[in-house]
Amino acid sequence: MPVPDLDDPHELSPECVKGFGRDGHTLVRGLMSMDEVSEWRPVIERAALKYRSDERPLEERGTYGKAFIQSMNLWLRDPGVAGFSLARRFARVAAELMGVDGVRMYHDQALFKEPGGGFTPWHQDRTYWPLDTPHTITMWMALVEVPEEVGSMHFVSGSHAMGDLGTPGIGDHSQAHFASLIDERGLATQTYGAIAAGDATFHAGWTLHSAGANLTAQMRSVMTVIYYADGTRVAPIRYEAQAHDLKRWLAGCAPGDLAAGPDNPVLYAASDDA
Numbered sequence: 001m002p003v004p005d006l007d008d009p010h011e012l013s014p015e016c017v018k019g020f021g022r023d024g025h026t027l028v029r030g031l032m033s034m035d036e037v038s039e040w041r042p043v044i045e046r047a048a049l050k051y052r053s054d055e056r057p058l059e060e061r062g063t064y065g066k067a068f069i070q071s072m073n074l075w076l077r078d079p080g081v082a083g084f085s086l087a088r089r090f091a092r093v094a095a096e097l098m099g100v101d102g103v104r105m106y107h108d109q110a111l112f113k114e115p116g117g118g119f120t121p122w123h124q125d126r127t128y129w130p131l132d133t134p135h136t137i138t139m140w141m142a143l144v145e146v147p148e149e150v151g152s153m154h155f156v157s158g159s160h161a162m163g164d165l166g167t168p169g170i171g172d173h174s175q176a177h178f179a180s181l182i183d184e185r186g187l188a189t190q191t192y193g194a195i196a197a198g199d200a201t202f203h204a205g206w207t208l209h210s211a212g213a214n215l216t217a218q219m220r221s222v223m224t225v226i227y228y229a230d231g232t233r234v235a236p237i238r239y240e241a242q243a244h245d246l247k248r249w250l251a252g253c254a255p256g257d258l259a260a261g262p263d264n265p266v267l268y269a270a271s272d273d274a
Ligand SMILES: O=C(O)CCC(=O)C(=O)O
Pocket: 067, 068, 111, 113, 120, 125, 138, 140, 153, 209, 210, 211, 222, 224
């Protein structure tokens, strides 16, 4: 039986839109129904485990590797997953939260935190992305019930408007840097706690975030998609990781070009709704 398509609109509450603009993150409950989750979860889980980027056992990995099984660009590697990652419903929510007319695909990735998996260090995603726009956003969709002990990510509200806070990448170095910065500046952190399968958080590219360890016996199966505003140009390269991202996710594009390579389809355009 084919999996249900995910193209119909989800009406966002005004609180979600306002919260995203103010805090740089929000929680959208019930973005997929339970029926949709039960059809899509096995498709994504199969692909995530097949295309994981690190096959080593948990105990042989470092802090970053212990945080999750990471499986990238599943929409191109597994045609079954494409219907999820390219879904118009999610892309429309991304555009409406950012207040833009259209969005493109940057890349997708499954992030499965294993039983016994470690914490996700504090970091800012935008240090990886050579995109010349404030309008970037990640959808982080729970495919399973996430209990309170594991929880949603933790966010520093308002950090989306603080720009680059000084440390690129993710690992022990970013954890040390941002944990002391949060402490020194007295920044408030927020988490949504337990969330249901089909709920999704959205966070902006500069929003400082982390996640707790998984001390339960259940895999935290999460699928993410990163979007940016259509019309965005490629930014000058500032960090080494951005040169890597440019080659990997913006094929054929150079700084100054429109960020519109063959692997960056437009996933939503408001004009198509008219
Ligand atoms: O899932 C996690 O633990 C972290 C996810 C994350 O950092 C992201 O989606 O930007």
